[in-house]
Amino acid sequence: MKSNVGKLLSTAAIAATISTAATASTLDDVKSKGFIQCGVSQGVPGFSNADSEGNWTGIDVDACRATAAAIFGDAQKVKFTPLSAKERFTALQSGEIDVLSRNTTWTYTRDTSLGLDFTAVNFYDGQGFMARKDLGVESAMDLDGATVCTEQGTTTELNMADFFRKHKLSYVPVVVQKADEALAAYASGRCDVFTTDKSGLAAHRSKLAEPNAHMILPETISKEPLGPVVRHGDNQWKDIVTWAMFVQVNAEEMGITSKNVAKIKGETIDPGIKRLLGAEGDMGAQLGLPADWAYNIIAQVGNYGEVFERNVGPSTPVGLPRGINNLWTEGGVMYAPPVR
């Protein structure tokens, strides 16, 4: 802001676009209003989806719940804003939401030119293709001349274009504004294939009339590290959201779950676990949080493994294998810095 007069004028006129440039820290804002405003998708089962009573569930929802548990000691103090792919960044830039947790891919351009910061990765994904089984396609390399449906305003548009250009395959792109309508266009036969992140394909396939008539092709054509995003420049807030995620990964590695966390806190002699759960020292103060912040995350939301199993694991309708999202000790890439 340039001056007081400027503040007045610009709040009046530009409030809708940019208003929170130099306001107090996000943590203070969140504390004073008493909840986190969390931007999520308009409905991707397993990631962020509302049931008939308006209760949100999913991996992305749990990222916000974990942050709320850390700050308030209450994972329910979150309000959700469903956003389309193209609305999401503007909503975060303008201060309408505090965290964007909407299966958003961490890319160079987004990190550097949008005034945003990516925190941690809560799901390692990759883009793939889904086709009807009776199309007789075994691999994405067979797709020369195919018509491809996708949602607008995502990295998938570019990945798709890059893939077909790289392999000198021709294709017809049908880019639809919303994911549900893109899926409807695919289901109606307008397209031969539907493309988005593989987790999304599994989620969308579960919504089709005959999920078993469709197959996900083996190729993964891109790297899609998904995770929560915050505004650039508020380092404390970024740290809180980042470490809310790291705590869950560390907890899984240490074998702490929502079921046994209370017992472990009382009994453990491991100084590392004591520090993490706030039984010794005050790790929370460095983030401006209560001492039992990590304890609350684990007790109320669970460790990363629990979150995964509950939302997208093999026992859910989405049914994704743990794959590279397993802990590094189990052959995956989930690795969090230590709480020390």
Next chain:
Amino acid sequence: MTDKTTSSNKSFLNDAGNRALIFQVVLLALVVFVGYYLFSNLQANLADQGISTGFGFLNQPAGFPVLIHLIEYTEADTYGRAFIVALINTVVISLMGIVLATVIGVVMGLARLSNNWLVARLATVYVETLRNIPLLLQMFFWYFAVLATLPHPKNSIIFADFFLNKRGIYSPNPIFQDGFGIVIAGFILSIIASIALIVWAKKRQTRTGLWFPAYWSSLGVIVVITFLALVVSGFPIEFDLPQKSRFNVTGGMVLPPEFVAVLVALSTYTGAFIAEIVRAGILSVNWGQTEAARSLGLKDSLTQRLIVLPQALRVIIPPLTSQFLNLAKNSSLGAAIAYPELVAVVMGTTLNQTGQAIENIGLCMLVYGTLSLTISMFMNWYNKKMSLMER
């Protein structure tokens, strides 16, 4: 104080004209200042937040595909070119929509006034149904319910070299060879000849009262001369024929279902409103005019064309202009069913990839503003031309 100074005081500050001028200047300065202030404030804030600004992105490669492009476009082209492609798509669908909606509207408006009970009732049903259902819903209806029921490309409906399936209507694509210039020259020549013919016929009718079928004969002139030019140059056209391929029909010219759905939805929806405007316009012409024309012995068709319609047009044109403007702006709904017009390409993909909301939304607003003002200007000119000339 002398009289002179008083009068000079009076002539400047006390003069109503000067005062008005000063107020205007002050107001203008204030508006410019506030505008500049808001703009520079915005710039400063965006820079603070580390958000890129400016229109430099228009020269960056876009990287994304566009389904319908009337000019050459590949993923390697720039955002600027993608913008032009989208702009053309918007203008084309708007203009075609306006023409089609006007035709539908006039036909349906006349049909509602028809003495034939069935025709009049059918037109009423059409108007009342279409103008009372939201346009977006109608687009979804055409796209998902109607066009999606067409057969899969494997079972295309084939007629000669035309293919019809749920991916579009495929037709042979003419490729013009050397020597096509002669045909174009012949076509232009025939149009000039027809205009001359029409002007001559009109003059002769004014002078002698003799009537000559100028319009039909000029159509004949155009067809004959163009055909002769084709024969002389040896038919310099080849056709690229559509063919079945593994997934789709390839080659030829294709009219994708997105385009058809948007065009049909826009023109039938706006057509319903225009039908009512046309009906109201015709009813506004006093019945006495028709009776007078009949008593002069004019045929019914001539009564309509020469007496009723010109008077009705004066009532019709102003509300018609707003319908045209609505149609142009409603074309932005095409984004919902994958028609790559301005909102889809610029405010959807480009905005998402560059993150520059203000620039992209500004560009779109500028285009819709310009498009609407152009339509408005044309219609105002036409309105003036058709308005009552008092002698």
